[in-house]
Amino acid sequence: MKRKAGMIAASFMVMALAAGCGQKEAQASATTAEPTTAAPTTEAATTAAETTKAEETTKAQETTAAKEESKGAEGGYKTGLAIVSSMASSKEPADGKDGTAQVDSVAVAVVVDEDGKIVNCYIDTAQNKMGFTAEGKAVIKEDFQTKKELGEKYGMKAASGIGKEWDEQAAALEEYVIGKTAEEVAGIAVDDTTKPTDVDLVAGVTIKIGQYKEAIVEAVQNAEAVGTQPGDKLGLGIITDMHKSKDAEGDKEGQCQAYSTYVAVTTDKDGKITAAVIDATQGTVKFDASGKITSDLTSGVKTKRQLGEDYGMRKASGIGREWFEQAGDMEDYLVGKTSGEVTGIAVDGDGKATDPDLLTSVTISVDGYQTAAVKAMENAK
Numbered sequence: 124m125k126r127k128a129g130m131i132a133a134s135f136m137v138m139a140l141a142a143g144c145g146q147k148e149a150q151a152s153a154t155t156a157e158p159t160t161a162a163p164t165t166e167a168a169t170t171a172a173e174t175t176k177a178e179e180t181t182k183a184q185e186t187t188a189a190k191e192e193s194k195g196a197e198g199g200y201k202t203g204l205a206i207v208s209s210m211a212s213s214k215e216p217a218d219g220k221d222g223t224a225q226v227d228s229v230a231v232a233v234v235v236d237e238d239g240k241i242v243n244c245y246i247d248t249a250q251n252k253m254g255f256t257a258e259g260k261a262v263i264k265e266d267f268q269t270k271k272e273l274g275e276k277y278g279m280k281a282a283s284g285i286g287k288e289w290d291e292q293a294a295a296l297e298e299y300v301i302g303k304t305a306e307e308v309a310g311i312a313v314d315d316t317t318k319p320t321d322v323d324l325v326a327g328v329t330i331k332i333g334q335y336k337e338a339i340v341e342a343v344q345n346a347e348a349v350g351t352q353p354g355d356k357l358g359l360g361i362i363t364d365m366h367k368s369k370d371a372e373g374d375k376e377g378q379c380q381a382y383s384t385y386v387a388v389t390t391d392k393d394g395k396i397t398a399a400v401i402d403a404t405q406g407t408v409k410f411d412a413s414g415k416i417t418s419d420l421t422s423g424v425k426t427k428r429q430l431g432e433d434y435g436m437r438k439a440s441g442i443g444r445e446w447f448e449q450a451g452d453m454e455d456y457l458v459g460k461t462s463g464e465v466t467g468i469a470v471d472g473d474g475k476a477t478d479p480d481l482l483t484s485v486t487i488s489v490d491g492y493q494t495a496a497v498k499a500m501e502n503a504k
Contacts, residue, residue, distance in 0.1 A: 199237030200353060203346030204387040204400040206230045207338045208424035216257040216414040224253040224379035224416075226406030226424065231338040232359040232387035235346050239304050243357040244297040245502070246335060247271045251363050251381035251406065257414040259371030261379050267363035271502075283329050295327030296335060305343040308336055350398040350458055355389040360498030362491060367405070371412040380407040386495035390503050394461055399454040401492055403427045440486050452484040453492055462500045465493055 208228040216222040227250050234243040248270045254262035270277055271290045279289045287295075300308050312320045317333030319325050351357075363383040371377030387400045404426050409418045427434055427446050436446045457465060469477045474490030476482050481489075 199348060200242070200351040200355075201235050201346035201348050202232070202351045202357070202387065202389055202398045202400055203235065203342040203344070204230070204232050204359075204385060204402055205338045205341035205345055206385060206402060206404055206426050207334050207341070208404055208406055208426075209334070210406060210408055210418065210420045210422070210424065213408050213416060213418075213420055215410075215416050216255070221254040221256050221262060222410065222414055222416070224255055224381075224408035224410075226251045226253075226381040226383075226404075226408070228361075228381075228383055228404055228406065228424070229334045229338045230359060230361060230385050231335065231342045232357055232400070233339065233342040233346060234351055234355070234357050234389060235343055239343065240302055241300050241304075241308075241339075241343065242302075242353075243504075244300050244339065245357050245359045245387070245504070246293045246297055246339075247359055247361060249361050249363055249381070249383050251365075251383065253365055253368065253379035253381060253408070255377065255379055255408075255410055255414065259377045259410055259412040259414055261365070261368040261370055261377055263368065264365060267365075267381070269361050279330075285327070285329055287327065287329075289330065292328045292330050293335075296324070296332060299324050299328070300339055305340045308339045308343070311336055349400070349454070351389040352391065352397060355391055355397050356503035357389050358387070358499040358501070358503030360386045360388075360495035360500075360502060362495050362498065367407075371410060373412065376409045376411055376417055378407050378409045380405055384491040384495045386492055386499045388457070388496055388499040388503065390500055394500070396457050396460055396465070396496070396500070399457040399496060401450045401454055401495075436487075442484065442486055444484065444486075446487065449485045449487050450492075452481070453487075453489055456481050456485070457492075457496055462497050465496050465500070468493055 206228050208226060210224075210226055212223070212225040212227060214223045214225075227248065229248050230246075232245040233241050236242050249267070250270060251267055253264055256262065271293065274290055275288055277289045279292075280286055283292070311324070311332070313332060313336075314320055317331045319328050319332055361383060363381055365380055365382065367378075367380045367382055369377055381404070383404045383406070385402045388396050389398045391397050404424050406424045407418065408416060408420070410416050427450070431447060432445055434446045436449075437443055440449070468481075468489065470488075470490050470493075471477055474488035476485055476489050
């Protein structure tokens with residue numbers, strides 16, 4: 124996340140500048156006729172102050188660089204998060220029934236070792252189903268649960284053929300990929316429907332795993348050394364709402380939007396966060412006043428991190444920082460905190476941070492990240 128080399132280079136430049144100032148000062152002392160006990164001139168005092176400031180800056184930069192360098196030092200463990208989304212299961216109203224705006228988001232968090240092998244994996248899916256009428260009215264829903272949160276209520280056990288619920292099969296897949304590299308995960312054998320064909324895997328997994336393989340590989344590729352250490356637990360928290368949904372009015376399209384926030388964390392033996400990764404999706408299915416879907420359902424959904432500069436927050440932020448930059452600072456702010464301390468982060472009525480240390484670099488609402496982070500800590504294994 125941070126550019127260590129740039130900070131270290133900056134440190135050397137400042138040290139060189141400070142050394143240069145010291146040499147000039149020494150030369151001035153050798154040629155002056157003033158006694159050594161004379162009061163320093165204004166120029167000398169200014170030079171000394173500048174040198175002291177440069178030394179302080181150098182020390183601060185070296186400290187920062189050392190902290191960044193130590194994040195992944197032990198074991199070289201890295202943490203990654205990936206989300207693969209689809210809107211393809213959405214349907215228009217028919218036979219007197221409301222339409223369904225469906226955004227399925229497969230989310231995977233991983234920890235990988237110095238050899239690129241997975242040492243921990245957490246899989247979940249936010250299968251967000253939202254309704255809209257033949258008149259283009261969004262049906263607002265308040266409660267969204269992931270497949271893991273639904274547990275037995277998801278209802279796959281009877282239909283699975285092996286008597287296992289979705290969360291049990293996801294756990295079996297998580298275990299199966301431990302010790303594998305991204306290339307080995309990509310090579311897991313599947314049939315034409317992406318169901319596994321490996322005998323060892325079929326015993327515990329009969330669900331289609333195409334998107335899970337894709338998300339696991341991407342999570343490994345996204346992984347960075349951000350503080351995770353051997354023995355840390357891994358958890359993933361997901362929350363969803365549809366507060367940006369709206370009705371169609373005249374020629375204006377309506378929409379159902381599943382706004383999902385994802386936070387992956389690793390925690391140490393004391394329950395403190397050692398690393399955090401934040402992302403979000405805004406899966407939006409649009410429709411007209413007759414209930415006809417106007418969105419391209421094959422387009423997929425990019426996460427805010429994937430959008431990068433195209434998300435367009437830099438100009439509107441007030442501090443000139445894009446969403447992924449602010450999310451990065453929020454991740455750093457979470458490190459070292461317990462669940463109670465994360466919950467206790469002060470926010471205003473809009474969910475924005477009020478702590479001056481956070482407010483200088485993060486102007487986005489953070490209450491959703493708090494909630495998801497706490498959920499991730501509770502899910503950590």
